[in-house]
Structures are given as C-alpha cells and as structure tokens.
Amino acid sequence: MQTAHIVFDEIGGKNATRVTKMRSSKVRDLFSAAVRPDIISLSGGMPDVSLLPAASIRTATRNALDDDAERAVALQYGATNGHVATRQVVCDLMRDLGVRCKPDDVLLTSGAQEALDLIAKCFIDPGDIILAEGPTYLGALQAFSAYEPDVRCIDFDDDGMRMDLLEAELERIGKGNPRLKFCYVIPNFQNPGGVTMAPERRKRLLELSREYGFLVLEDDPYGRLRYDGGHMIPLKVLDDRVVYLGTVSKVFAPGLRLGWMVAPADVLSRVNLVKQGADLCGSSLDQAVVRHYFTDTPWERTLQTFIKTYRVRRDAMLAALEEHFPPEARWTRPEGGFFVWVTLPEYVDTDSMLGAALEAGVTYVPGNSFFPDGVTGRNSMRINFSYESPENIAEAIRRLAGVIDERLELYRAFIKAGAIKVDPETRAAIESYRERAEKTGAAAEEGE
Numbered sequence: 001m002q003t004a005h006i007v008f009d010e011i012g013g014k015n016a017t018r019v020t021k022m023r024s025s026k027v028r029d030l031f032s033a034a035v036r037p038d039i040i041s042l043s044g045g046m047p048d049v050s051l052l053p054a055a056s057i058r059t060a061t062r063n064a065l066d067d068d069a070e071r072a073v074a075l076q077y078g079a080t081n082g083h084v085a086t087r088q089v090v091c092d093l094m095r096d097l098g099v100r101c102k103p104d105d106v107l108l109t110s111g112a113q114e115a116l117d118l119i120a121k122c123f124i125d126p127g128d129i130i131l132a133e134g135p136t137y138l139g140a141l142q143a144f145s146a147y148e149p150d151v152r153c154i155d156f157d158d159d160g161m162r163m164d165l166l167e168a169e170l171e172r173i174g175k176g177n178p179r180l181k182f183c184y185v186i187p188n189f190q191n192p193g194g195v196t197m198a199p200e201r202r203k204r205l206l207e208l209s210r211e212y213g214f215l216v217l218e219d220d221p222y223g224r225l226r227y228d229g230g231h232m233i234p235l236k237v238l239d240d241r242v243v244y245l246g247t248v249s250k251v252f253a254p255g256l257r258l259g260w261m262v263a264p265a266d267v268l269s270r271v272n273l274v275k276q277g278a279d280l281c282g283s284s285l286d287q288a289v290v291r292h293y294f295t296d297t298p299w300e301r302t303l304q305t306f307i308k309t310y311r312v313r314r315d316a317m318l319a320a321l322e323e324h325f326p327p328e329a330r331w332t333r334p335e336g337g338f339f340v341w342v343t344l345p346e347y348v349d350t351d352s353m354l355g356a357a358l359e360a361g362v363t364y365v366p367g368n369s370f371f372p373d374g375v376t377g378r379n380s381m382r383i384n385f386s387y388e389s390p391e392n393i394a395e396a397i398r399r400l401a402g403v404i405d406e407r408l409e410l411y412r413a414f415i416k417a418g419a420i421k422v423d424p425e426t427r428a429a430i431e432s433y434r435e436r437a438e439k440t441g442a443a444a445e446e447g448e
C-alpha cells in the first residue's frame, strides 16, 4: 500500500497553512513496512475479510447489478444523503441497538471517516475547542486537524473517559463558551484504548453537554463486536441531540466505503451542504451492495463468526501478554473491538523503539500517534488482535516482549541502585521476573 507523499517545494510554498500542520498517519506509514513477509503486524485496524462467505458477497453484488432497474440506480448519481432504501436498512440496523430513527434522520457517508471530516468542516473554526478521549482515534485527529482546532484530551480508565477530569476541563473552559464545539467519544471498545464507557459516565457526559452547551459526537464502529459482557445503551438512545456515527467497515467490509450519521435535522442540513461540495453523493454501487448484503444474506451468522474468531484472537493476545510481558507493563482488557492499549514505564519511548521492533519482526503503533501534540503517550502503544492468527499473535507478543525487555534493562539497574523509586510490590515483581528470565536462559543454555 502506498502512503501519501507531498513535495511542496516544487509548488513554491503555495500550499495552505493548514496542510503544513497536518501529520501523516503512522498506521498508514506502517502499512508499507508490514509487507515484509517475516514481519507480524499488530499495527493495523483491519477486519479479517477472509471470514466473509464468498456466497454472501456474490449474492449481494449480483442482486445489486443483475436487475435492469437496480443496475440503473446503482450506476447513477444519487441523492447527497444517500439512497432511501439503504438509509432504511441503516434504520433497521440502528433499531437492533435501541436507536429509533427514520431514513430522514440518516445521512450516508464514505465510511465513518468522511463523517468525521464533514462534521469538522461544519463546526470547527481555527482555535475552537474540541474535547476527546486521550488517546483517541488518530483518523479523527487527522480529520479535525485540517480545521485547526484546540483539541483537549481527557484521560480514561477502565470505565472510559474520566468524568472528574472532563468536569475540571469544562470548568476551565467556562459555561456557554462559544469556542467549545463538541466532545468526540468512542464509547464502545475505544480505539486505541479498548475500554468501554460505563453507563453512569454516559449519563453524566450527556448532563454535562446540556449544562455547558456542546454537541456529543458518538463514534461506534465496534459496538457489535462484543466478546464478553452485556450490551451498552448508546448515547444516542439517551439523548436525541447526539450525533451518532456508524459504519459497515468492521462488521462487513471496509472496501465498501459506507458509513452513516444519525443526527438532528439542523446538523444534517449543514452536513448535506458541505457534502455536496465534497463529492456530490456517495457511491451508489456501494450503497446497493451493502443494502443487499444486509437484506439478502445471513449476515447475522457471519457476524457471529467474526465475534467468535476475534474472541479467540483477543484471548490469545491477553494470554501471551500475561506470559511474556515484563511486570512493569500494564494493559487494558477489552470486552470487544480490535485493540489492546499497553502502557510502559515513562522511561520507555515506543516511538524510538519501533525500529528495534521492526528488526525483531513485529510492528505496533506508538502511543504518541493518538494524541494531538504527537508527544504525550510516548511510553504506550496500541496493539491489534483482529487480523493475525492466534499463533502469530503469540509469537508477535513474544518478540515484542524481548524488545521491551532490552529497553527496560537500564531502568531496572537504576531501580536496583535506588536511583529510581518504585513501590515494593513492583520491585518484588521485577525481581521475580528477572529470576524467572535467568532460569529460563540457563535452562536454554543447558539444552543447547
């Protein structure tokens, strides 16, 4: 896969200032590195489309194109907000999640990614304040950054975005501040964090949005990919003012660029206007194939196959982390989605460690990619479990543990010398880990 390479010097610096401030996505850049066959990639966010039954794809594409009348629609321009029949299918999908909407409440986009850009284009002037989880989806940061906002990141814990920190930030911003535009959240199996927002925090976020006057943007690509625990009520069910973003990318296929927005009429009319300028309308063919996939094929059975497969891969990753990762590392335990978020001691810089990881045959995404300043989160990383086999995942984690271990050696020497203070529990864990590692090393030497 090629990554964007822009050479401005040849056009004499005529580019807009906003473009010079935009960063290339580390994930996209890593795609090109990951083509080496010996490298196991934990860096992407791809669904395993090989799990899709060929018969379903054939049925959906044939039904979109075989019939004369259907073909005429599928190959023609369409309405900017999308074909009504596909918007009706979206309403049916949303009903399963508890959201009641009608086709007029829905606008189809080219993936959820386009929706992020359109929302940003409608709402952000340079310097406007956007709230988001920190770390957050880097594609959202990229989409927002073109409009030069001031993105304020709010830390999360195992129950999602921390409401105490959000409240403190809102107090600093002030009630009714016209610069405060929206809060962007991924409440289910967050990307990159893997954490899910607890029900009481969902309610609190919505209370705060009314109190301080900001929109809530709920991005939910992974909500249906739950491996344990019960369904969480979407923010959109709790408050109709929420702008909800959905996509077929993770439950069907990202090659069909189809996402959607369910939003109040005053938001949709603005988005419709900017979408006209962006692409006139989305792909009619993609909309037709998606509609037939969800009406003419056993897609719910296929979704169960995705869920079962990803659960096994997630478990393989968590087990390998438990077995191989050093005691200084912490990681999240996602109940669904695609990602685990790993935090290492402050001392480790995962951005500069990436070269050594590539040497060892494994890739991940350094944590700083998921923060707007590109600096915060340098001691963390996102690792993906949806794409590789359980065996590859275990091997990748083993390789990665070796790379991290090397980096930690110096840190451990400092702890031993008392130059870095840690709590007795961590100290004991490090000691027993080292003893174990030494024993394993000695046993391996004897065996040689």
Ligand SMILES: Cc1ncc(COP(=O)(O)O)c(C=O)c1O
Pocket: 045, 110, 111, 112, 113, 114, 137, 139, 186, 191, 219, 221, 246, 247, 248, 249, 254, 258, 259
């Ligand atoms: C949180 C989040 N939002 C949006 C997207 C974009 O999805 P789409 O393929 O629908 O554009 C992704 C893709 O990885 C994502 O993880």
